[in-house]
Amino acid sequence: MSGVVGTPGSGHVESTFFDIDDIVASEHHVPCRFEQPVAGLGFIDQTSDDDDIQEGTKLELPLWLAAALRSRRRAIVNVELPKQYKETYREILTADANVVDLHKLGPYYYGCGTKLLMFDHPEKGAVSKSLLEVV
Numbered sequence: 220m221s222g223v224v225g226t227p228g229s230g231h232v233e234s235t236f237f238d239i240d241d242i243v244a245s246e247h248h249v250p251c252r253f254e255q256p257v258a259g260l261g262f263i264d265q266t267s268d269d270d271d272i273q274e275g276t277k278l279e280l281p282l283w284l285a286a287a288l289r290s291r292r293r294a295i296v297n298v299e300l301p302k303q304y305k306e307t308y309r310e311i312l313t314a315d316a317n318v319v320d321l322h323k324l325g326p327y328y329y330g331c332g333t334k335l336l337m338f339d340h341p342e343k344g345a346v347s348k349s350l351l352e353v354v
Contacts, residue, residue, distance in 0.1 A: 244330030248279040
């Protein structure tokens with residue numbers, strides 16, 4: 220069964236509902252910053268005793284939760300790129316991808332990277348290009 224995962228930002232990512240690799244890739248945690256306060260969700264921030272999440276709070280959330288909190292209708296969180304997709308790592312991969320152990324960067328490097336493309340990032344094009352070139 221194939222369906223389309225939510226479409227935060229401007230793109231969409233094809234997903235297979237029963238694909239275990241897709242499920243595990245969506246569990247990858249990404250850094251997020253809350254753009255507005257959220258009542259009753261404070262339990263996910265283990266560093267705080269507050270019942271609510273305050274604006275500006277930074278947490279690492281699973282991709283599936285980040286996608287739910289960042290949709291076209293609501294922008295509760297801003298999803299940031301994990302370090303393995305930032306420019307420094309892309310330069311290393313461009314220099315010599317044969318010696319980089321992608322499994323150490325994340326066992327689902329391509330799956331997570333593809334899912335990150337559904338969010339609007341200034342580096343979205345560069346990440347996409349990097350994923351294609353490192354294959």
